[in-house]
Structures are given as C-alpha cells and as structure tokens.
Amino acid sequence: MPIKPRSPCLSASPDAAAAAGAAAAGDPGAPGGPGAAFSPLYRQIKGLILQSLDRGEWKPGEAIPSELDLAARFKVSQGTVRKAIDELAADNILLRRQGKGTFVATHHEDRVRFRFLRLAPDNGKQARSRSRFLECRRLRAPAEVAKVLELRAGDAVVLVRRVLSFGDIPTVIDEIWLPGALFKGLTAERLAEYKGPMYGLFESEFGVRMIRADEKIRAVPAGEPEAALLDVAPGTPLLQVERISFTYGDRPVEMRRGLYLTSHYHYRNSLN
Amino acid sequence: MPIKPRSPCLSASPDAAAAAGAAAAGDPGAPGGPGAAFSPLYRQIKGLILQSLDRGEWKPGEAIPSELDLAARFKVSQGTVRKAIDELAADNILLRRQGKGTFVATHHEDRVRFRFLRLAPDNGKQARSRSRFLECRRLRAPAEVAKVLELRAGDAVVLVRRVLSFGDIPTVIDEIWLPGALFKGLTAERLAEYKGPMYGLFESEFGVRMIRADEKIRAVPAGEPEAALLDVAPGTPLLQVERISFTYGDRPVEMRRGLYLTSHYHYRNSLN
DNA sequence: TAGTGGTCTAGACCACATA
DNA sequence: ATGTGGTCTAGACCACTAG
Missing domain, CATH: 3.40.1410.10 (Chorismate lyase-like)
Incomplete structure (x- = not known):
C-alpha cells in the first residue's frame, strides 16, 4: 500500500487535518487499490462542495457560505477551503465577489x-x-x-x-x-x-x-x-x-x- | 489619491513588503494617475519574472531559480513567489515539476x-x-x-x-x-x-x-x-x-x- | 541525503460592500 | 462597524527526484 488514505472531514484525532492525505473526490482516480493517486485535502473539499452544488444545496445565483463557515463545517483551515474555491472559480463554477461573497455561477448573464x-x-x-x-x-x-x-x-x-x-x-x-x-x-x-x-x-x-x-x-x-x-x-x-x-x-x-x-x-x- | 503605491522590491523600510500595494506590472492598468488599479505584490513579481523571461535570462526548456531563491531575490515570502508562478503555470508559460523545479515552457514537446x-x-x-x-x-x-x-x-x-x-x-x-x-x-x-x-x-x-x-x-x-x-x-x-x-x-x-x-x-x- | 515543489495551518492586515 | 473575499507572511511537514 503505497499511499495511506485517511478519513476526510470525519477526522479521528483532533490534529488529523494537518498533513492529511485523503481519498480522491472528483478526480479520475481509481478505487482504493494499489495505484490510487494521492489527492490533497483541498481537492476533497472541492469534491464535497461540488456534491453540494450537484444536489442543489445552493442554487445558481445564490451565495454559498463564507470561507470561514465552510472551513468550520469541513474542519479545515480557511486557506484550504480557499484553494478549493479557487479551482472552482477557475472552472467558472463559482464566482467570487470581493466584499460580497462567493456565488454559484448562472447562465442568466x-x-x-x-x-x-x-x-x-x-x-x-x-x-x-x-x-x-x-x-x-x-x-x-x-x-x-x-x-x-x-x-x-x-x-x-x-x-x-x-x-x-x-x-x-x-x-x-x-x-x-x-x-x-x-x-x-x-x-x-x-x-x-x-x-x-x-x-x-x-x-x-x-x-x-x-x-x-x-x-x-x-x-x-x-x-x-x-x-x-x-x-x-x-x-x-x-x-x-x-x-x-x-x-x-x-x-x-x-x-x-x-x-x-x-x-x-x-x-x-x-x-x- | 485613492491608492498608495509603494516601491516594489526596492522596499525602503525593512517591513515594507507586508501589505504592500504595488504599481501594476503586466496588467492593463492605467498609468499612475487617479483610477490606477490596485495591483498586489504577487502580480508585480509575476511581471518581473515575465520581464526576465522576455529578455532571455532563462531560456525555454531551462529551469528557473527555485521558489526560495526567487523569494530572496525579490525580498518577499515564498508564498508570494509561489502565487506568481501559479499564474504563469496556468498561462502555460512555466511548467512545474515536483521534485525537479520550475521550467520555461517550450514548443519542443x-x-x-x-x-x-x-x-x-x-x-x-x-x-x-x-x-x-x-x-x-x-x-x-x-x-x-x-x-x-x-x-x-x-x-x-x-x-x-x-x-x-x-x-x-x-x-x-x-x-x-x-x-x-x-x-x-x-x-x-x-x-x-x-x-x-x-x-x-x-x-x-x-x-x-x-x-x-x-x-x-x-x-x-x-x-x-x-x-x-x-x-x-x-x-x-x-x-x-x-x-x-x-x-x-x-x-x-x-x-x-x-x-x-x-x-x-x-x-x-x-x-x- | 538534500533539494525542489506541494500542502496545510495560523494569524495579521488590506480592500470592498453593506448597514 | 461588521462581514466578506484578497494578500502576505512564517513555519511545519509531505511527496517527488536525483546524486
């Protein structure tokens, strides 16, 4: 077993978040067997946010929770949430507006x-x-x-x-x-x-x-x-x-x- | 004067790097007059790296200095250099290879x-x-x-x-x-x-x-x-x-x- | 073993929007 | 005044490559 996957935001030990290698979420990655790709925490957060979007927890045009809220929810630091959102914004899935919040992109523009x-x-x-x-x-x-x-x-x-x-x-x-x-x-x-x-x-x-x-x-x-x-x-x-x-x-x-x-x-x- | 531009990597005071707003470099930004856009430090670093690339300091296919070296050269933290390089890599101008270094992209691939x-x-x-x-x-x-x-x-x-x-x-x-x-x-x-x-x-x-x-x-x-x-x-x-x-x-x-x-x-x- | 990029954290402060 | 995203720093540790 070349890589040790750990449980994501259900971290067992209090400090488990630090230096966590997490199972792939949203990646082409293979199932848990050998050859499973390393997937950093922020990618897993990205995957969780994508799941919420997919299931309609936040609708197009609406704001998603603030970075600090999401950090608390996922039990990671703001920086990690930030990097996840950065990628989603680069993919044009989310839209950041300084001072206002982060919004789900919509086709009504x-x-x-x-x-x-x-x-x-x-x-x-x-x-x-x-x-x-x-x-x-x-x-x-x-x-x-x-x-x-x-x-x-x-x-x-x-x-x-x-x-x-x-x-x-x-x-x-x-x-x-x-x-x-x-x-x-x-x-x-x-x-x-x-x-x-x-x-x-x-x-x-x-x-x-x-x-x-x-x-x-x-x-x-x-x-x-x-x-x-x-x-x-x-x-x-x-x-x-x-x-x-x-x-x-x-x-x-x-x-x-x-x-x-x-x-x-x-x-x-x-x-x- | 809505924004206070400071000198970039010729910082006068020792702690000037912190919270520095710097003149645009590589941005569409207007000249120094009113309406001049705020340009963060990492963008200026990006501009300086682009200048070095343009003048041929590092040739296509070669490695550029490590992030720590560049941080020392520009008198900023590694994180700031990192963000500049992130953008250049996203633009396909640089190529990161973990463990090896950051390379100037080339058309010979x-x-x-x-x-x-x-x-x-x-x-x-x-x-x-x-x-x-x-x-x-x-x-x-x-x-x-x-x-x-x-x-x-x-x-x-x-x-x-x-x-x-x-x-x-x-x-x-x-x-x-x-x-x-x-x-x-x-x-x-x-x-x-x-x-x-x-x-x-x-x-x-x-x-x-x-x-x-x-x-x-x-x-x-x-x-x-x-x-x-x-x-x-x-x-x-x-x-x-x-x-x-x-x-x-x-x-x-x-x-x-x-x-x-x-x-x-x-x-x-x-x-x- | 050493060096490089990659991840994660924690905290401070800035810029922007709103009340 | 408060809350949001944006920037910057400093330090610790992980993953990968190569001598």
Missing part, C-alpha cells in the same frame, strides 16, 4: 452566455438574437445519441430544432438532443415563451446546469433544407459544430449539432 | 504543440505530419498585415506558404506573415531542414516564443489554386482559420491564415 456561443460579428456590432423553434418532440434515442448521452438504446430523448437569427438574418440552425428523463415537460411553447438564453431555462426550469462542453468543428456544404432555412444557395459552406455538454461529475446532458452561416460572423477562439 | 494545432483525426489515429514549403520571401507589409503586426506600412515582413500533410494526404494550407525585423535569415531551406514544429524553430533560432493566439474561424469554398493543392474540387468547403499570435507583453508576432480540409479531421475545442 451575458458574460456566461458568450462562453458557450462563440459566434461573433465581423464588425463589432452585436445584433439582437432571436430563436425560432421548428420542432420539439420526444422520441426514442437513436444509437449514436444514446451512446453519447450514456443512455440505453431506446431511452426517451427530446429533440429540439431551431433557427437562431441575428438582427433578422438567420444564422444558426441547431439540432439539440436532451435526455428525456431530465427534461420532462419541455415543449416548443415553453421554449418560445422563455426570455433569455436556453441554458438559463434548462438551469431554472429543469435544474440542469451546463458546466463544460467539447466541440468538433468542420466545414460542410449546405443541404437543400438547411440552405432554405438560412436563405442561401445549396452547397454554401457552413460551419458544423458538434457539441457535447456536461454537468457536474462530467455527466453528458446535451448533444447538439449546429450549422453556422459565417459570411458575417465568425467563430472566435483563444489558444492559451 | 507534442504536449505544447497540440495547444496550437487543434486539428484532430476523426478516428483517433494521429498520422505523421509533413510540411512542404511553397515559398518563403521577404516583402513590404501590406496595409492589413502591418496593422495587425503593429508595424509601419511598408516595413519588411516574411511571407511563408506551406502545405501540411497527414500521412501523405494534404490537409492544411498555411499562409504565414512574420515581422521581417525578428526573422532575419529565415529561408525555405531552413524551414525544410528543420525537424519538429515550426514554433520550435522560431523559438530556438529566432528567440521568438509564441505565448497565446486568437483565432477567427469561418467556412469558405476552396478556390482554384487551393483546391489543386489539397486535391479536391473547387468549391469544396474548407475551414478558414485566421490566427494572430502573441509573445510576451501581448506583442503580435505572427499573422496566419490557414485553410483546413475537414473531411477526415476536425477542429477540436473545449468550452469551460
């Missing part, structure tokens, strides 16, 4: 929204965006979708299709697949009524918060139906963006295929 | 390379890549290039054009513009001879290290010459990637336009 909508106008002027929903229906998951969303083949999924326009110019076609179990009662009407970003609705109405997403991008020619929707000639090059979105615990909860018309907009990215 | 080459094979198998250089010549900067590279119109620039192939399949056409003053002696021969990534050559032979880049991505149809180079039909949709790369101090040092054939490769991206 433009700031967050543009993390997931990377299309920017060639000339800086950001036009009003508007969604037109083509359909919203429930069906059995096709094999590919089931695999990506980690469902059983045949499980219920919701398919949403929409056209996003910027200043009356149709620019994006989205085809969105969601696990049916999580999105009971999602209808085209509710989507159309809702003001604000779609992920805001998902978060407020269905308790599903998108944390992270992976995208694969290609250039493809517009087919007949897509061309009609975007008001361009068939064969026009479009940006195809395949996205898989994840919530807490890296659970996939959305599969999306977008087609972007990039004659006056571009996909922006930063390489760090 | 696949790990770093794939930060800047985001094209991945649809099936996991990454094929050998090979560059064919079409031309490398010096000319006067066109207006657009001069503007992007912050040169005077008419200053010398180097234009490199190449085709990148994966396993004998031509996949990328790059058109690269570099400031002539920084890349004296860059020729097609030196490019062709060089084994390894282009940024590795830039770093080793010309002392220019790319730190960060911004990209704008569009879908465009292949023109006649591009189609011929990529062995596809004219009009085939291609991914157009416009990149501006920066060195230390956010100085632009490369403008690049890439055309990617995405029938068997895709541009991968993560939204955090």
